[in-house]
Amino acid sequence: MAKIRLTMAQALLRFLDAQYISVDGEETKFIRGVMGIFGHGNVTGIGEALERSPGDLILIQGKNEQGMVHAAAAYAKQKNRKQIFACTSSIGPGALNMVTAAATATVNRIPVLLLPGDNFASRQPDPVLQQLEVASDYTVSANDSFKAVSKYWDRIVRPEQLMSAALQAMRVLTDPAETGAVTLALPQDVQAEAYDYPAEFFDKRVHYVDRRPPAEAAVKRAAELLMSKKRPLLIAGGGVHYSEAMRELREFAEAFGIPVAETQAGKSALAWDHPLNVGAIGVTGALAANLLAKEADVVIGVGTRYSDFTTSSKSAFMHSSIQFVNINVNTPDAAKWGGAALTCDAKLGLKALSSALAERGYSSGYENNEVSDLKRRWDAEVERLYSLEHQEGLAQTRALGVIQETVDPNAVVVCAAGSLPGDLHRLWRASEPKTYHMEYGFSCMGYEVSGAFGAAMAEPGREVYAVVGDGSYLMLHSELVTSLQESTKITVLLFNNHGFQCIHNLQRAHGSDGFGNEFRYRDRETGRLTGGYMPIDFAAHARSLGAKAYKASTADELKAALEQAKREQITTLIEIPVVPGTNTGNYESWWNVGVPEVSVSEKVVAAHREMKAKIQEAKSY
Known part of the structure; x- marks a missing residue:
């Protein structure tokens, strides 16, 4: 039996490079590449392997570990799970930054392969930099956090373990029912250890996804x-x-x-x-x-x-x-x-x-x-909301109407959190499949910009728009830089309503006067965040990163900015100031969020009574 002596990291990449998926007779290379941020926990292992022997795998340099996993998940989602990226990080904080995005992928049934560095298996440099020491169980590391959010989890403490672990990983990644995040924790020293791997382990492997017929x-x-x-x-x-x-x-x-x-x-x-x-x-x-x-x-x-x-x-x-x-x-x-x-x-x-x-x-x-x-009645309501004018400025639904009439029908809109998913779900008129890319299984703030980058990589022939609120943008926008680095254009439509207005609306609908959700200065007299709005210039921020940027405060300005954005060759951001609270409301629907039974506010107590009444009407299981 022929053998090939490789480090575990080199063997992993060589294996991944030979994986294919077949659906309805159409064969696709399954692993497009690796998104990574290098640290001491992976740079001399996987990093060296990617530098010297990547095969056909490409490296996308992430800027935030959570962001790059979101981008990988969005890529797989837009590809209908037929092609994916792996993601690698260092140990400790780098690895833990991927946990939120891992959960996002798993909840949405999207395959992503996570390769975080881990503590030394030999324990010679003990504790290594960034090691999480659990005195009661020294086998535990930061990567155990991935167990709750992964559909398959393993730790490779010997180089030969890679073979069974890699096959199990592929089983889950290509399973239409059980797919999600797959985590292979890679101890820093084991990545660099060599082993004589059987040559056939690296043969081309086709994973057939056969459609399951009903009984x-x-x-x-x-x-x-x-x-x-x-x-x-x-x-x-x-x-x-x-x-x-x-x-x-x-x-x-x-x-x-x-x-x-x-x-x-x-x-x-x-x-x-x-x-x-x-x-x-x-x-x-x-x-x-x-x-x-x-x-x-x-x-x-x-x-x-x-x-x-x-x-x-x-x-x-x-x-x-x-x-x-x-x-x-x-x-x-x-x-x-x-x-x-x-x-x-x-x-x-x-x-x-x-x-x-x-x-x-x-x-x-x-x-x-x-x-x-x-249907005719609802279409009329959409038209009303799309043309709604507001005396204080641009209404959120009006801005969406302008966007709807200006962007191409085959463009992809990406969104995830805040009030915008509700407006888009109700109002957006999707004409073609895969033009509406919503991450709402986890509704993860910060997915939007990263997700748009991933979708744009998957759909190079389409315009891709990240529809994002200022709250989500501030939480995570780092892969905007990666889109510039990769010459992969996205257009970020940033709705600036001065805070987490979706939750602000939710508060007020359940008895609150509104607390802690707007981006205001602290008032010195009350001690609360009730001062003036913070004047954040998002367009200037995007320009400082190298993107093109515009600000549109009226419907006419927005239409002009959208037309200009189409002509731009690089990532572009349009800041759209909108009046808070001008999103859509409920239409014959209810959401149980839990309201306190006891409060010093009668409004809260009244909201609790309303909640209890609705629970009585709803199904209990």
Whole structure:
């Protein structure tokens, strides 16, 4: 048996460079490269291997470890999980910076491979710089923090362990149901240790992702359940995109006259102007979808995990005999709400169920024009919000209307946190699949700029826009510099409303007067942050980093800036001052956030009573 003597780090890169994925007969190189920030815990191990023997893997130099993992996750998301980046960091703080982004990837079922450096396995330099010493268990390091947020975790304390660990890592990374963050903790000394690896370990390896068909009996049960239902509602989740089942979704809806509502992850699976697309559902939902949800007697969930935002904290579905049919490749998601579970690939599940319903002559029982009237009513509301003028300045919904009419239909908008996800979910009119890139499984502040960079790498032929609030931008914007370094243009649309206004609104809706959420100076008399707004010049900040930047305070200025941004060749930021509180509100939805039963404020106590009443109306499980 032929052997190749390599360090563990060299062997890891050589293995990763030979991994491919095959979906529907289309073969794709699975690992595009490595995003990394070097420190003493990885620079002489993985760093040396990337410098001297990277194969076809490219290195993207991150500027913040969390940011680079967000970028890697966004890249994989935009690629429908067919190609990924690995991410490497040093030990200690560098590794821990990746934990939040690892959780973001896992919650959203996005594959990322994390390669943090770790303490010396030999313990010769004990404790090494940045080592977290746990006196009761010396096998614990900072990297144990990844266990809670990883779908697979391992620590390679001997170079030969790499072989079994790497194969397990690939099993999880390419599993459509169980994918997420995979962490291989790499002790600093073991990265540099050599071993005689079998040559076949580095042979090209193709991981076949075979579509899982539904069980015939499960299809029959689902079809028989639906035959007694007249008001079905189809909910399109992110699994529709990953299964590439957009055509099957449309054909299923058209065949049986079933309206389609969209989750944040499912949005853009069906064009906004399709007659059966009733828009966003749930807490950030549209009026049409939420009204239909209240009276639906059956919900057909496709590729959705039924988050509390989708279900309005289990208050969205009020029909006395509501039942569920769940098409999902993930078994726990398919079982939610006690539904008739089709644990299968979304495309195959829709096809099979469609055939079964056609054989039985099924059609929905909606009255003539019922769905179209609701859709027309909502479209009028969107137009009203898009054209809304405000005497104090630019309204947030007006700014979004200008952006909608100016950017190209095939452009990708990226967002994650604050009030903007709600506005975009309700209002944004996506015409083409994969043009709406929302990270809302974790709603992680700071994802937006990094995510836009990752999406732009995945979609070099499209304009990519990061739609971000000032709060999220301040939290994490470092990969803006990386986009400049890589000549990968993104356009950052920074909505400046002077603080964390989404949570400020949430406070005031539940009895608070508003506290600690605006970017104001401290008032010397009250001791609170109630002074004037801080005058932060975000456009100047972006210019100082090397980007082009503009400021647009009116609709006309915004349109002009957007047109100019299209002509720019490098990353561009447009600062858009908007009036706080001019985002959209709820439409027939509720979100349970928990309100104190006891307070010195009667407004809070009253809000608690309202919450208790809503809980009584909602489903308890």
